[in-house]
Amino acid sequence: MDTQDQENAYKIAYEREKRARLKAEDLLETKAREIFLQNDQLRENYDLLKKQQSIILQNDKLATIGTLAAGMAHEINNPLAFVKSNIESLGRYHASYSRLVSFIKEVSTHLPEAEQNNLKALFDEEDIDFIQEDLPDLMVDTIEGLTRVRDIVMNLRSFARTQSSDRCAAHVVDGLHSTLKLLNSELKNAVSVKLNLAPVHEIYCNPNALNQVFLNLIINAKHATEGRENPTIEITSRDTPSEVIIEVTDNGCGMPPEVQKEIFSPFYTTKPVGSGTGMGLAIAYGIIKDHEGEISVKSTEGQGTTFTITLPIHATKEIEQTDN
Ligand SMILES: Nc1ncnc2c1ncn2[C@@H]1O[C@H](COP(=O)(O)OP(=O)(O)OP(=O)(O)O)[C@@H](O)[C@H]1O
Numbered sequence: 001m002d003t004q005d006q007e008n009a010y011k012i013a014y015e016r017e018k019r020a021r022l023k024a025e026d027l028l029e030t031k032a033r034e035i036f037l038q039n040d041q042l043r044e045n046y047d048l049l050k051k052q053q054s055i056i057l058q059n060d061k062l063a064t065i066g067t068l069a070a071g072m073a074h075e076i077n078n079p080l081a082f083v084k085s086n087i088e089s090l091g092r093y094h095a096s097y098s099r100l101v102s103f104i105k106e107v108s109t110h111l112p113e114a115e116q117n118n119l120k121a122l123f124d125e126e127d128i129d130f131i132q133e134d135l136p137d138l139m140v141d142t143i144e145g146l147t148r149v150r151d152i153v154m155n156l157r158s159f160a161r162t163q164s165s166d167r168c169a170a171h172v173v174d175g176l177h178s179t180l181k182l183l184n185s186e187l188k189n190a191v192s193v194k195l196n197l198a199p200v201h202e203i204y205c206n207p208n209a210l211n212q213v214f215l216n217l218i219i220n221a222k223h224a225t226e227g228r229e230n231p232t233i234e235i236t237s238r239d240t241p242s243e244v245i246i247e248v249t250d251n252g253c254g255m256p257p258e259v260q261k262e263i264f265s266p267f268y269t270t271k272p273v274g275s276g277t278g279m280g281l282a283i284a285y286g287i288i289k290d291h292e293g294e295i296s297v298k299s300t301e302g303q304g305t306t307f308t309i310t311l312p313i314h315a316t317k318e319i320e321q322t323d324n
């Protein structure tokens with residue numbers, strides 16, 4: 001082989017090797033891209049699985065708490081009733097004692113001086129004047145405390161859905177209008193309310209319970225917009241052939257993800273002690289689940305929040321017939 005032939009042979013071998021290398025690189029790149037996409041898909045599926053797992057856990061937790069809540073509400077309700085009635089009786093007894101004390105003070109002026117002094121010493125020793133002054137305040141505070149306990153028990157009961165759930169075919173938009181009417185004085189000077197209420201298909205539901213959900217969401221939205229610029233709540237209704245969708249959006253303070261995770265748990269509140277029971281959204285969640293619907297939240301801290309309720313449109317007539 002002369003030098004020329006040798007060079008040609010090298011060149012051919014080099015070209016062949018180059019082609020093979022390019023092909024291999026191409027293949028490698030395609031495979032790498034495929035693996036990357038599969039990895040992405042895997043991560044997405046994993047996230048979805050994690051989300052579904054936490055929803056299942058959450059549902060389970062709420063169902064257990066619901067059963068517990070129903071039992072607790074029942075247990076607390078009876079003693080609460082007699083404590084309240086006893087306090088009312090004590091109030092009446094106190095009125096009688098007050099009359100007696102005033103009368104004793106009045107007639108004591110006719111007693112011999114020694115007896116008057118004894119009586120005064122007794123009054124001082126037992127702090128009767130202070131008791132007379134303090135008792136009405138104590139009664140008022142006690143009744144207020146009991147009323148708070150009663151509210152919590154009532155909330156627990158509706159969370160546990162132990163109350164009657166009378167269902168009928170109804171238009172939820174009518175419910176929204178009457179809820180807004182009820183809240184008129186609360187919202188009027190505090191927040192502007194924009195309504196985007198398209199007529200929607202009637203659904204078979206417990207209208208009072210759904211109104212309570214709307215009320216809880218609107219009050220929360222109002223609280224979230226307090227002190228914000230141009231506070232606004234927007235309420236939207238629409239439907240698809242199978243669902244009615246209601247959205248309540250506010251431009252309030254929003255929530256960080258760690259708060260969003262907890263909001264449907266009973267007693268979870270970020271409000272100061274005494275101003276929120278933390279039951280509003282837990283009740284809303286229970287009621288929507290009872291209607292086989294969904295309630296979800298989208299929120300950005302510092303920008304606002306949207307709650308979305310999706311309710312299935314059942315074959316209203318069929319359900320009514322099977323109910324009768
Ligand atoms: N629209 C909203 N914007 C910002 N945060 C919200 C909103 N709605 C609810 N939250 C948060 O979710 C928490 C729980 O709400 P939930 O209605 O269950 O209880 P609450 O309003 O604190 O008390 P309650 O409703 O029993 O008086 C609130 O304390 C608040 O932190």
Ligand SMILES: [Mg+2]
Nearest residue numbers: 216220280281
């Ligand atoms: Mg609330």
